[in-house]
Amino acid sequence: MERYFFLLVLSCLCVSRVTADSLLPPVNVTIKAVKANSAVVTWDIPEGDPVIGFAITQQKKDVRMLRFIQEVNTTTRSCALWDLEEETDYIVHVQSISMSGTSPLSEPLRFRTPKEAETQASKSKDEVTMEEVGQSTQLRAGELIIIVVVLIMWAGVIALFCRQYDIIKDNEPNNNKDKAKNSSECSTPEHPTGGLLRSKRRADPQEQQQQ
Numbered sequence: 001m002e003r004y005f006f007l008l009v010l011s012c013l014c015v016s017r018v019t020a021d022s023l024l025p026p027v028n029v030t031i032k033a034v035k036a037n038s039a040v041v042t043w044d045i046p047e048g049d050p051v052i053g054f055a056i057t058q059q060k061k062d063v064r065m066l067r068f069i070q071e072v073n074t075t076t077r078s079c080a081l082w083d084l085e086e087e088t089d090y091i092v093h094v095q096s097i098s099m100s101g102t103s104p105l106s107e108p109l110r111f112r113t114p115k116e117a118e119t120q121a122s123k124s125k126d127e128v129t130m131e132e133v134g135q136s137t138q139l140r141a142g143e144l145i146i147i148v149v150v151l152i153m154w155a156g157v158i159a160l161f162c163r164q165y166d167i168i169k170d171n172e173p174n175n176n177k178d179k180a181k182n183s184s185e186c187s188t189p190e191h192p193t194g195g196l197l198r199s200k201r202r203a204d205p206q207e208q209q210q211q
Contacts, residue, residue: 023049023103026094031109036086036116042078043094043106053097054079057105061089072097084113 026043033040045051053072056079059065069079084090089112096103 023051023096023098023101025104025106026054026096027106029092029094029106029109031092031111034111034113035084036113036118037082037084039081039084039090039111039113040078041081041092041094041109044077045096049096049103050098051075051096052099055095055097055102056081057093057095059091060085061091061110070097086113086116088113 024046026045028042028044030042031039032042041056043054053070053074054076055071056069058067058069058081069081071079081090081092089110092109092111093105094109095105
């Protein structure tokens with residue numbers, strides 16, 4: 001009975017070992033947002049691996065002391081590294097964690113932290129760039145507003161001109177009718193042009209003899 005129980009435990013350990021060994025290490029391990037005192041490590045998990053967490057080892061170059069970071073019950077694929085020293089070389093490894101154990105170490109990732117002054121300079125440059133972008137955006141918005149206002153004013157002037165032109169055009173036939181009416185009232189049958197005819201008086205023959 002004891003022998004049977006021993007064989008059962010041994011077989012379970014062997015199965016667990018095989019499962020852990022079949023877990024592949026993380027891939028595409030990269031470093032992002034590197035600053036003088038911090039950085040962010042990201043990675044990918046091979047498809048199909050039942051991963052429930054991760055483990056990260058952080059080591060200074062040429063120093064034996066390690067920092068170990070482990071987190072389970074998570075699906076995150078990134079981890080922040082803190083309390084780093086400026087102008088220092090680091091080596092990072094990532095492991096996947098499953099119910100049966102951990103995967104082999106990933107390929108070593110090497111990076112170097114910059115100077116604090118360089119970080120501040122880069123930050124100031126980014127802030128200046130954002131301010132310039134904001135100012136440029138404001139200027140463009142102001143120019144667009146001015147252009148829109150000018151176009152509206154021009155449209156108003158053109159509309160007013162067209163309105164006045166239509167009024168003048170509508171009044172021209174009425175003026176022509178009034179002129180024709182006045183001309184017909186001033187004219188007479190004897191003189192169509194409006195002048196008056198003077199009638200000549202014939203002299204009596206007796207009056208001519210007396211003269």
